[in-house]
Amino acid sequence: MRTQAGRWQRARPDRTRRVRVRRGRVRRHGPRPLVRVASALLAGLWAAALLAAADAQANGFASLEGHGGPVMAVDISEDGARALTGSFDNSVGLWDAERAAPIRWLDGHEAAVKAVRFIDARRAVSGGDDMTARIWDLETGEALHVLEGHTGVVEAVAVSPDRRLVATASRDRRVGLWDVESGAHLGWLEGHGGPVNDVAFADGLIFTAAADGTIRSWDPATRQMKRIMLRHGFGVTAVLVDPARGWLVYGAQDGGTRVIDLATDALLADLTADRRPVLALAESPDAGQLAIGDGQGHIMVVNTADWSVVSDFRAALRGPIWALAWDGAGTRLLAGGIADSAHFWPVGAKAAGPLMDARNRPFLRDPATMSNGERQFQRKCSICHALTEDGVRRAGPSLAGIFGRKAGTWPGYVYSDAVARSSIVWSEETIDALFAIGPEHYIPGTKMPAQRITDPQDRADLIAFLRDNS
């Protein structure tokens, strides 16, 4: 594998010139005096936002604000003090879990982040749509290793109990094994007949769950499959193994949620509800409670002593619960979904909590209320691009003042080498060409995803909208 240290060094933003603005959003700028005055003012706003967060915290609810895209992965450190989030905005957030405040952003992934895990107090691993996983130094925010070799999206990551190995589950039907210290690739677990959705270490083995409907166990040393533990009629989306309790829990595409005895494969409990798919499973630190998140925005919490339902609530107004994690005390759940923030819920609270709300996401607005150009933008661009300098983190640079702008010059945005080196100046003609033939052909090597807008009228309407609104 290549560590890409050089590339990372170049791409790394200068941390001394970073300033936080508004509720955890981070913007970078030059050290101009005027900006320093502005940043002092913004620090006041920041403090006010923290107070508001502390207020909400009093009843146990809190949200982690600052991402500019849906939150697809969450984790909480073993001591419960810190949280990790992975987002569609390409970044990983490291948070103070108590104060619900961001500590630092880990930038480097070139597409959505799908999986995050703490390795130990100092390091974490993430994986995502750019088909890589990254091992991060949480103190400096630098990538220690870029784990390359997958030919499909990385859907899940797991860390061995001795913290020496990382496993990456991918849509390329393989699981990669990597050495944490050196970042070296140790080999592949191969044999699944479909994308691998989840992976877990337990009992000296690796467990994998895949779209082929099977759960398999593997020997990490030989990388050979031990056995097919289970054949479920539908794709298995999540797996959780607790060797101390001797059980394996899995969730599936059809909503199937079952607890299996690790030794005998006997069915211990069937928790299947009429919701699908199951997307997230999390066990509380004392193993006393199990949380299940589904595609319809519910979280169900089950008491593992008798498998009774402790609470069952809608956590997102719309869209799925992609990720769940328990806090250190086992009293709060952290969840990620289609909203730009991850939310903490006190488990068993009497009052209903605030729902994760994505109503004002522009791409969910009623298309009938928009011109064709705006519709094109909202549907095809807005999830990655702002039209103003709003400081919200998104996967792509702001398009504010795009006409006449030289490619690769939005301050503080980390471009691909291809765009950074390009001599293109954005105009009606160049933006038209970008989507007539597709970014991957217009600027080979760009990290903007392949997409074409084939209808010339749609392109003209989009460009007219950009003219009026950027």
Ligand code: HEC
């Ligand atoms: C999934 C995310 C995503 C979507 C959707 C997307 N872009 Fe991008 N876009 C990016 C990224 C990432 C870059 C930076 C590319 C690079 O550095 O290689 C970019 C770069 C650009 C640039 C060059 C900006 C500069 O500063 O040089 C333009 C122009 C642009 N996009 C326009 C659009 C338009 C218009 C749409 C909708 C039709 C769109 N993009 C859709 C992610 C996206």
